Every structure is written in structure tokens, then in C-alpha cells.
Amino acid sequence: MTASREEMACQICLSPLNTLGTPPTYIHPIRLTTDGHEPIPVPVSGLDTVDRTCDFCGDPYPVWTLHGGEVAAVAVGPAGGVVQNFGDRWAACATCHTHIDDGKNDKVVDRAVRTLGVGDQPQARERIAQLHQGFLSARLPERTLITTTAWPTTTITARDLPKVRDRLAHLYRGPDSLPAPFTATDERHQIADGLNRAHLFWIDKDFTELAEHAADILPEVTITRDLMPSTDGLIVWARPVTSRQITAATWTARHDSWKVINYRASGGGLDGKPLQRLREDVGWLAPMNAARVDEPHLLPGDHPAAALVATWLLIRQQAADVTTAEADKGIRKTYARANRPMPVVRIVRIRAHSTTRAGTRPASGDSGLSHTNRFWVSGHWRNQPHGPGRTLRRAVYINPFLRGPDDAPIKLSTTVRMLGSRRPEVGDQE
Numbered sequence: 412m413t414a415s416r417e418e419m420a421c422q423i424c425l426s427p428l429n430t431l432g433t434p435p436t437y438i439h440p441i442r443l444t445t446d447g448h449e450p451i452p453v454p455v456s457g458l459d460t461v462d463r464t465c466d467f468c469g470d471p472y473p474v475w476t477l478h479g480g481e482v483a484a485v486a487v488g489p490a491g492g493v494v495q496n497f498g499d500r501w502a503a504c505a506t507c508h509t510h511i512d513d514g515k516n517d518k519v520v521d522r523a524v525r526t527l528g529v530g531d532q533p534q535a536r537e538r539i540a541q542l543h544q545g546f547l548s549a550r551l552p553e554r555t556l557i558t559t560t561a562w563p564t565t566t567i568t569a570r571d572l573p574k575v576r577d578r579l580a581h582l583y584r585g586p587d588s589l590p591a592p593f594t595a596t597d598e599r600h601q602i603a604d605g606l607n608r609a610h611l612f613w614i615d616k617d618f619t620e621l622a623e624h625a626a627d628i629l630p631e632v633t634i635t636r637d638l639m640p641s642t643d644g645l646i647v648w649a650r651p652v653t654s655r656q657i658t659a660a661t662w663t664a665r666h667d668s669w670k671v672i673n674y675r676a677s678g679g680g681l682d683g684k685p686l687q688r689l690r691e692d693v694g695w696l697a698p699m700n701a702a703r704v705d706e707p708h709l710l711p712g713d714h715p716a717a718a719l720v721a722t723w724l725l726i727r728q729q730a731a732d733v734t735t736a737e738a739d740k741g742i743r744k745t746y747a748r749a750n751r752p753m754p755v756v757r758i759v760r761i762r763a764h765s766t767t768r769a770g771t772r773p774a775s776g777d778s779g780l781s782h783t784n785r786f787w788v789s790g791h792w793r794n795q796p797h798g799p800g801r802t803l804r805r806a807v808y809i810n811p812f813l814r815g816p817d818d819a820p821i822k823l824s825t826t827v828r829m830l831g832s833r834r835p836e837v838g839d840q841e
């Protein structure tokens with residue numbers, strides 16, 4: 412529950428912090444069990460992930476910040492009265508939000524009573540109901556999407572992509588507030604327009620694995636127009652990538668630059684009406700962070716867009732086999748009714764042996780460790796000269812390839828790290 416001043420969270424445990432006194436001292440919430448560390452307050456706006464809970468019921472995956480009445484309660488004990496300020500902005504989980512929207516506030520109270528374990532205390536229930544009522548009776552129509560919730564992993568398939576794109580464009584165009592830096596209406600509309608033009612890329616499981624490793628060790632890269640597989644785009648990885656747990660990224664062409672945005676997938680673990688409502692209101696993706704990229708722009712390897720840039724580079728250097736998938740019947744009908752061109756989903760897979768040279772790939776049927784599985788032999792980045800007079804440099808990922816029979820499953824848990832540019836030769840296997 413937050414008052415209007417800039418909200419702070421602890422940099423160590425990512426928990427939102429309470430304040431005491433003026434000027435404020437930041438403290439961990441009383442009920443939070445920590446390892447005893449002192450809170451390190453940082454503004455919430457600078458964090459991708461905040462460990463926030465629903466202010467109504469304690470659920471760990473809040474979706475919306477609701478704006479309502481300023482609620483304060485006085486607890487009177489032997490030592491006198493203590494004013495507890497619950498603020499005028501409350502985080503709500505998908506289930507509580509659905510109940511509130513349906514006018515079933517008592518069900519929200521039920522949830523809180525269950526969480527607090529006070530089902531046998533009618534007075535406690537009454538007090539919770541009063542607090543909720545104090546807030547909800549002065550509720551404003553505005554709601555703000557919470558984009559810092561670390562949802563359980565949810566899978567987005569290639570065939571979901573057209574509707575994932577459409578819902579995201581809808582979110583940017585719609586009336587719901589987004590937190591900074593996604594507040595400016597004209598910019599939101601620009602991103603939505605870019606999504607309508609976007610090429611849709613779905614990165615399969617193995618290519619995702621490759622891209623993640625390549626992103627982890629990405630060097631500085633000069634971003635130029637020809638690096639991108641399309642002018643505007645949406646990329647969805649088969650699973651969340653890097654420590655940031657990014658599920659998708661978009662890039663939007665602007666007059667002289669691009670807007671690059673990372674997304675997390677929301678709604679994991681939900682079902683029934685709350686999930687349906689979330690898909691209608693929000694869709695699948697919540698924006699996490701954004702960056703402006705100019706051309707040419709030297710991007711540091713640890714930039715938030717590293718996963719996207721590594722994927723661009725790998726597609727660009729033809730490590731990818733890109734095929735198109737036909738949209739399913741329902742989507743084709745929806746698009747036909749709206750007079751829109753059929754959406755094309757590009758599926759990105761690893762191109763078979765694209766980066767190995769003839770004679771260096773272990774012959775199939777070769778004896779060795781990889782009879783039943785294929786293993787990643789991971790590569791490294793090298794700056795290769797290209798362009799006029801070979802004066803330009805571009806990072807090229809060297810030697811990513813799979814070792815083992817073509818039809819064997821890829822064993823993802825085993826990554827054989829290769830140093831330098833040494834390639835294994837036939838007979839080099841044990």
C-alpha cells in the first residue's frame with residue numbers, strides 16, 4: 412500500500428519498504444522475514460522486479476495498482492494509539508481484481524481472512540472488511556498495470572503470436588495506465604503502430620538456448636539498421652532468457668532511432684475467470700524496461716537489450732533457419748473479418764550445421780559420447796571486419812554447433828564450453 416511519494420524497495424530482497432517519520436526512515440514490512448540485512452532503499456521505478464503482494468489478500472502475483480480512498484487505521488494498545496497508514500494505492504491480484512470488478516467484495520474479504528488465518532475471529536473479519544471498504548468506496552476508475560511482478564513461467568507458442576501481438580497493441584492504445592517510462596500517450600501509440608507493422612518471430616527452444624548463451628557473453632556491438640531482421644518486430648523466446656527473465660522484446664522504428672522494450676509473460680499459474688480477465692485486459696506480455704537505440708549506437712554487452720541484439724546477430728549471420736507458420740483458423744477468420752492481411756509468424760530454428768565447415772563436423776555414426784544425445788559445443792564472439800575496405804567490425808558468433816546424430820534429442824543441460832577458435836576434429840572425440 413503506497414502513499415503518493417516515490418515508492419522505495421529494498422535492493423537486496425526487492426521488498427517494498429515502509430516508512431517511519433519525517434524525513435522518512437525506510438524499514439522492511441514488519442511481517443517480512445529477512446536474513447537480518449539492513450534495508451537498502453532504491454526507487455521502485457529503477458527495478459525490473461519488485462517482490463510485492465496483493466494488498467487485499469497477500470497473493471504474491473499482483474496485477475493492478477488500484478487508486479482509492481486514503482485509508483488509515485488507529486490501533487489502540489496499552490502504550491497508546493498507533494496510526495497505521497494504508498495509503499490510497501493498493502496492489503490487487505487477478506482474483507481479487509475480478510471479484511472487485513464483479514462487485515463481490517465479500518469474496519475479497521474471505522481471501523484476506525484465509526491468508527491471515529483469522530477465520531474464527533468475527534471481529535478480525537469485520538475490521539478487514541472496514542479497511543477494504545474504506546479504500547474501495549472512494550475508488551477511482553484509473554488502474555495502473557504492475558509490471559514488476561515475477562510471474563511463474565508461462566509458455567507462449569508460435570501460434571499464439573498474432574493474438575499476443577494484438578493484445579499488446581491494445582494495451583498500449585487502451586485507457587489503462589502503465590508505469591514510467593510507458594506513460595506518454597503519443598509514444599504508446601507509436602509502439603502500438605509499430606506492433607501492427609511488426610514482423611513476428613518465435614524463437615524455438617534450441618535457438619533460445621543458443622541466444623541466451625550468446626547474450627551472456629555479448630561484446631560491445633555497434634547497432635545499425637541492417638542488423639535487424641525487420642524494421643519493426645516482436646520476438647518471443649520459447650522460455651524466459653537471461654537473469655532478467657525476458658520472454659519477449661519489441662523494437663519500434665522511429666524517425667532517427669529505435670525504441671527497444673523487454674517484456675515478461677504474465678498470468679502463469681492462473682486459471683478460470685481471473686486468467687480470462689487478465690488475457691482480455693492485459694494480454695500475455697507486460698513491458699519491463701525500455702531503451703532508446705540510435706544509429707549507429709555502441710551498445711555495451713551487458714545492456715538490457717543484450718538478448719535481443721544477440722538474437723538479431725545470430726539470425727543475421729545465418730545461424731538461423733527461418734520458416735513461416737500458418738495462423739490457425741480462428742485467427743485467420745478474425746483477421747479476414749477485420750480486413751487485415753494474414754499474420755505471418757516466423758519460426759526461428761538452428762540451421763543445421765550452418766557454421767561448421769565441411770570436414771570438421773563429426774561424421775554421423777562416429778563413435779563417442781554423443782550416440783544418444785546431441786551436445787552444445789558453445790562458441791564465442793569475434794569482431795569480424797566487413798564493409799567497404801573491410802573497415803567496419805561486426806560481432807560474429809563463432810562455432811556454435813551441435814555434436815551428435817542429427818535426429819538425436821539435444822541435451823540442453825550439458826554445455827561443452829570451447830575456448831578460442833579450436834574446432835574439434837574427427838577422431839578428436841573420446
Ligand SMILES: [Zn+2]
Nearest residue numbers: 421423424450
Ligand atoms: Zn531487504
Ligand SMILES: [Zn+2]
Nearest residue numbers: 465468504507
Ligand atoms: Zn488478492
